[in-house]
Amino acid sequence: MSYPFLKGHGTENDFVVLPDADGTVHGDLSAERVRALCDRRSGIGGDGVLRAVREGDGWFMDYRNADGSVSEMCGNGIRVFARYLHEREGEAFPMRITTRAGVKVLDRAGDELTADMGRPEVLGETEVSVMGRTWPALHVSMGNPHAVAYVDNLAEAGPLLEPPEHDDAVFPEGVNVEFVVRRGERHVAMRVHERGSGETRSCGTGACAVAVATALADDAPRGTSYRVDVPGGTLHVVWTEDDRVLMTGPAVLVAEGVTDL
Numbered sequence: 001m002s003y004p005f006l007k008g009h010g011t012e013n014d015f016v017v018l019p020d021a022d023g024t025v026h027g028d029l030s031a032e033r034v035r036a037l038c039d040r041r042s043g044i045g046g047d048g049v050l051r052a053v054r055e056g057d058g059w060f061m062d063y064r065n066a067d068g069s070v071s072e073m074c075g076n077g078i079r080v081f082a083r084y085l086h087e088r089e090g091e092a093f094p095m096r097i098t099t100r101a102g103v104k105v106l107d108r109a110g111d112e113l114t115a116d117m118g119r120p121e122v123l124g125e126t127e128v129s130v131m132g133r134t135w136p137a138l139h140v141s142m143g144n145p146h147a148v149a150y151v152d153n154l155a156e157a158g159p160l161l162e163p164p165e166h167d168d169a170v171f172p173e174g175v176n177v178e179f180v181v182r183r184g185e186r187h188v189a190m191r192v193h194e195r196g197s198g199e200t201r202s203c204g205t206g207a208c209a210v211a212v213a214t215a216l217a218d219d220a221p222r223g224t225s226y227r228v229d230v231p232g233g234t235l236h237v238v239w240t241e242d243d244r245v246l247m248t249g250p251a252v253l254v255a256e257g258v259t260d261l
């Protein structure tokens with residue numbers, strides 16, 4: 001079966017977009033197909049898949065990690081998804097997109113897009129370990145689970161080839177782990193090991209979790225903007241007075257075609 005796809009990225013967190021307006025092209029998208037599409041040697045390559053399904057008068061973003069697992073939310077992915085809906089489906093900004101973590105609103109910010117990621121949940125202290133070293137971490141949910149750990153330098157966490165170890169009782173569904181260093185006033189840099197995808201060049205929900213954790217550590221007033229550098233670029237994140245997290249960053253479509261993977 002041949003079907004259309006697009007390829008896009010946000011700060012080099014890259015995705016295969018699958019148009020599936022009425023849900024008949026992929027039906028129940030199999031984990032095997034997701035893995036084949038995301039394979040960087042034998043497939044199109046990507047950190048995940050964004051399946052675009054019509055829901056009422058809007059759209060549902062069906063997000064899958066590269067290993068085929070389902071996640072509630074993807075912050076870089078939803079900007080790419082909004083770019084796709086605008087450029088290929090004629091949707092206007094601001095637009096509402098349904099995800100497994102609720103409805104998100106996307107709007108233009110110059111050449112970039114801002115996603116209203118909704119309310120963060122700060123769920124307490126935990127710890128993560130890599131290669132025999134353990135760091136304290138803050139458990140933050142952006143609809144999906146994150147553990148934010150501060151390190152002295154980003155090389156400390158090693159190559160992140162394996163998922164960092166975590167407490168299964170705290171994270172029964174697994175966790176995305178962000179390692180963070182301070183770069184300056186309201187400025188941090190991070191590396192991430194994503195649940196279901198491994199180390200990636202960026203993670204939007206991760207950047208939001210990092211900004212929330214850092215704002216709490218700084219006792220910063222709500223509305224303070226944080227610059228979050230990731231290996232693939234820069235995101236800007238604000239935790240607003242009315243308890244929403246706004247994330248701004250690039251979203252680019254780079255290719256489209258037809259595949260029978």
Ligand SMILES: N[C@@H](CCC[C@H](N)C(=O)O)C(=O)O
Nearest residue numbers: 071074075076144203204205
């Ligand atoms: N890269 C994403 C997060 C994708 C989902 C994550 N791996 C999970 O399993 O929760 C982002 O930009 O937020």
